[in-house]
Amino acid sequence: MTWDASLLWQFDILVLLMMVICAVTALALEGLLSSAIVTGVYSFLICLMWTHMMAVDVAFTEAAVGAAISTVILLGTAQYISRWIKKDRPKEQGIKQLTIIIGVICAVMMLNATRDLPDWADPASPASTHLSSGYIEQAYHETATPNVVTAVLADYRGYDTMFEAVVVFAAALVVMVLLRHTSHKHRKVLHLRPKREGRDTVLRGAAQSIIPVMQIFALYVLFHGHYSPGGGFQGGVIFGASFILLALCYNLKFSMNRFREHAVLWCCAGGVLLYAGIGAACLGLGWNFLGYAALADLLGVSGKMARSHGILAVEVGVGITVMAVMVSLYYDLASGGDLEDGL
Template sequence: MKAAGIGIVLLFGSLLVYSSQDFPPWGDPGAPASMHVSPHYIEASLRQTSVPNIVTAVLADYRGYDTLFETVVIFSAGVACLFLLRVFRRIQPDSRMYRHLPSGITLRLSTGLAPPATSKEFERIDLMWVPYDVVVKTTSRLIVPFSQLFALYVIAHGHHSPGGGFQGGVILGASIILYAIANNIREGLRRMDEKRAVWLCVLGVFIYAGTGLLCMLLGGNYLDYGALSSLLGIDAVAVRSHGILMVEIGVGITVMAVMVHLYYCLASAGRYDEGL
């Protein structure tokens, strides 16, 4: 079986290498991609969008629909992993989970976690106290704030310099994952629990899609940021950079939340009670 898998990989890899011979030379100005719309983007993007970063102008303005659905794909991947990886277990009744009120009414208190179960993939760790390395924990405490600050800069300044919502969201999600690894998964859940991560996934997509709807309500086309000029009091060209910033914020929130959610599921085998 292993030999068959290796043979299939080598076969398709050889076909890909063979087909790459038909590609135009690297950087060829006469390539089809360079002769189609690239000259227009290079010459007119700053004049039409007031955004110096041509890549961001193309992704969030000229190709705004495509980037919206890319964000939806990331959100859908997070939802799919929630259903595939998350392990939901019923909470077993426990005498300590019931409190008798003076009126005779019994109130059931839920802890939110099922009783500990054995796991073959992970070493059983104490739920109340986990030994940690003081060097790793202190270093992460120093690194995480600067990483998050840089992530916010990448998102907010991505339409003027290299960066954007995808890049900043990855950096922001990595900082939260670093904190969870340096401490433990339950400490990370105290900072951003599962419910909050899922709602942030939804919020990011809502911000992107809602920006397009706002443009329509103001009399423009969907994701036509020029319609925001009447709302923000800026000319129709300069306001496009503000619209791009709005959708980049939505992309960053979704990417960050999906990364954190996937880490929680993978690190704890979907149980959220043990892991790295």
């Protein structure tokens, strides 16, 4: 019955309370633009929670993806729909009220069930004593990668990560297919897009000085993922965000002249191909798919260094795909599919 003061429960409770308030506010607000912004605030708050729970890689991803990209695509979509929700409630709410009652009962049952869960932050909990301690103890000897998260992500659970990359690739294609071909009758919604006038000198100047730094930082995050928080997902998202920032501060055409849609699509597919190609190369050399130790002779290094290099190579693949998918999502969603002008 002792409690270690190193976990600041006061801080947690404050942040969790603010998250609940943000969640309720985001659902209750009548303006959809403000709803989108509050969702961004919610993402930043959960980012604080991740950091405090020592999940730095997760916090990094959440800050780049949840708080930045999600908010931008929500705002981009809000251009093409009514900005306000309809106030008068629909008449038939019976089935929905029944759902609320069932939901409340489920919530009470789940809250009751937490008594059986292991205490929060208990080092002896089942989740922390079986597989994960093996990862921590062996990852460095087997893969020469001090960041255990990176080692597990790209080596031990390489299949998982590869198919995650395939999923985001498929999502980018689906968005494109859904929005690109719109019949003439349905194009009129695109005129809702506000016209951009004048030159935002301050914004453009700021973008000019921030974007190169962002891109170098993204590459650092990608290539330093073995030794510090970061890796392919985070680096890719930051690199993609630099093109989105360019489009936000200038306009969509300006960004598309530098990173054409054709190139974006090649990058989308190329990253996944690089990942799968490295897996297939290992297979060709007589090892398992994604068994990077097969590359040892080819690279002239020891087996565990080969795994370290293999991790780096697939992280680059993930980074390229994620970067291109984020840019592609922005191009399509913010322009409503016609790629004429964006947010």
